[in-house]
Amino acid sequence: MLLAAPAIDIDQPFVNAALGLIAFTLVMTVGVMYATWYERKIVARMQYRLGPTRTGPFGLLQPIADTFKLLTKEDLRPATADFVAFELAVFLIFIPALMVFVAVPFTADWFISAIPLSLLYILAVSGLSFIGFLLAGWGSDSKYALLGGMRAAAQLISYEVPLIMAMVGVVMVTGTVDAYQMILYQDTVPLIVWQPLGFMIFLIASIAEVERPPFDIPTGESEVAGGVFIEYSGIRWSMFQLSSYVNMYAFALLGAFVFMGGWEWPFGTDVGWGLQLLLTVVKMSLFIVFYLWVRASFPRLRPDQLMSYAWKVLIPFSLAQIFFNGFIIVYDLPDVAYLISSGLLTVGLGYSAIFIVRRGEPRKPLQMVPARATARKPEPEPAVVAAAEGAAT
Amino acid sequence: MTEVFFYIFAATVIAGGLGVVLLRNIVYSALTLIASLMGVAGIYILLSVEFLALVQVLIYGGAVMVLILFALMLTRTRELKDNLDGDQKPLAAVAALALLGSFIAAITQTTWPRDVNQITTVPFNDIGNALFERWAVPFEIASGVLLVALVGAIIIAMQEEGER
Known part of the structure; x- marks a missing residue:
């Protein structure tokens, strides 16, 4: 058991935690390699393609080939780049992404450290990565990178607010910020039932936090040419990609144990670590498949839509959720009241999203535009038609 | 072990603070400021107020x-x-030295209500209760002040945009 609880080795908790982190980093690296394979396969299937097929059975060796390609690539740095900021940025994104997992309980006994305030810890640490994005953007000395870095920071800071507010709602219901206690609370009913609005806000805000499509505005190829990654190559670029996927795993895990009951629901605490690990992984995978599905389904948002959605829709609704939760706690209403208030707010969220985000846009009738210029036969000019008619008569 | 960590964090705070003042590149100054603030968070953890550290x-x-x-x-x-x-x-x-001297004097001259060599752990829930029950009115006033500042900032920004 690599990720042993500190209780096993009380004398050396630091050594224990360090070993756990190293083992976890290695596991995560392989996990991320195969996440890229999985993403390519899933998205290919959704787009009626095959995805990687040539390397190994089902293209299973593709991530290994990719890794070697990336590691052996020339490591370039622009001559005008700021050395310290450029080099440091990679680590300032990579390290917070991995630090999140210190507080994540994988099963009832598998965690690196049991922090009593683990939910707060996860949110605080995952919020640090924007420093790396800003530094990478500024240090690259490239306009696209700077724009991408600014967009990344603005997006991360905006969506962190509704994310934390959704978590506050959950904390009000469970009465704890300890992830472990929170999982135990979901013994019979997972929190997604009591807090569907919190779940929806978490789902949307977490896609924005991991900067995946349709919220990949900071790294959009067509707008900022890859954003902060533009000047990075080889191993540094792959570390950016790695931390992006690690973040995706982190938020999938967070969603799995905050809203879906983690290892507790529906089998209880005493089923042994094997089944518990399986439950955690299955729930995490559900989130990851959702992220990939959304990526394959939706076009990228515009920056103003992104901002107005966070500030005008998600934050007011998460505040309303907190207000209703407080009301229910103060007047000691039954748990069903959570479901009713949160469910009604969820419906309102879906309804208002369209109206608030698209308000102010000019109402245009739907126009049919040909997909390509050649898709429609060019209509003959009137003069040509008249000439042809004249020739015929 | 705790003492070692205290010295590491204290050194981070002081080195970060010096970096903020002494470095010529202002972005590096901001970076060392981050290091300094994180060091303060580390010292909070050593004082067993994890909540303050995370905040x-x-x-x-x-x-x-x-x-x-x-x-x-x-x-x-x-x-x-x-x-x-x-x-x-x-x-x-x-x-700066005068300020340091006055701080040291204030710390050494004050008679503290509790034994300072003993760390009293404050549970997270107690902080919440104190904030929202005992000190609810100051808390609300503070949030009102912040709200006014927020609205003011928006109004100033809007006026500047209109002037252009």
Whole structure:
């Protein structure tokens, strides 16, 4: 058991935690390699393609080939780049992404450290990565990178607010910020039932936090040419990609144990670590498949839509959720009241999203535009038609 | 072990603070400020107020630093790289030392209500109860002040946009 609880080795908790982190980093690296394979396969299937097929059975060796390609690539740095900021940025994104997992309980006994305030810890640490994005953007000395870095920071800071507010709602219901206690609370009913609005806000805000499509505005190829990654190559670029996927795993895990009951629901605490690990992984995978599905389904948002959605829709609704939760706690209403208030707010969220985000846009009738210029036969000019008619008569 | 960590964190705080003042590149100063604030968070953990430590990371490491970095990177910081030092360096040193002396005097002269060598752990729930029940009115007033500041900032920004 690599990720042993500190209780096993009380004398050396630091050594224990360090070993756990190293083992976890290695596991995560392989996990991320195969996440890229999985993403390519899933998205290919959704787009009626095959995805990687040539390397190994089902293209299973593709991530290994990719890794070697990336590691052996020339490591370039622009001559005008700021050395310290450029080099440091990679680590300032990579390290917070991995630090999140210190507080994540994988099963009832598998965690690196049991922090009593683990939910707060996860949110605080995952919020640090924007420093790396800003530094990478500024240090690259490239306009696209700077724009991408600014967009990344603005997006991360905006969506962190509704994310934390959704978590506050959950904390009000469970009465704890300890992830472990929170999982135990979901013994019979997972929190997604009591807090569907919190779940929806978490789902949307977490896609924005991991900067995946349709919220990949900071790294959009067509707008900022890859954003902060533009000047990075080889191993540094792959570390950016790695931390992006690690973040995706982190938020999938967070969603799995905050809203879906983690290892507790529906089998209880005493089923042994094997089944518990399986439950955690299955729930995490559900989130990851959702992220990939959304990526394959939706076009990228515009920056103003992104901002107005966070500030005008998600934050007011998460505040309303907190207000209703407080009301229910103060007047000691039954748990069903959570479901009713949160469910009604969820419906309102879906309804208002369209109206608030698209308000102010000019109402245009739907126009049919040909997909390509050649898709429609060019209509003959009137003069040509008249000439042809004249020739015929 | 705890003592070792205390010295590491204390060194981080002091080195970070010196870096903020002494480094010529203002973005590096912001970076060392982050290091310094994280060191303070570490000292909070050693004092077993994990909640304050995490809030320090969340608010100072997150929200405050993003403001500072945004401001630095969106203005032309590279052009004022060389002109950050003035002739008033000795005066500043005297002022800083005077402040340090008064702090040390205040800390050593005060009779503290509890035994300072003993760390009293404050449960997270007690902080919440104190904030929302015992001290609810000051808390609300503080949030009202912040709200006014927020609205004021928006109004000022809107006026500037209209003037252009």
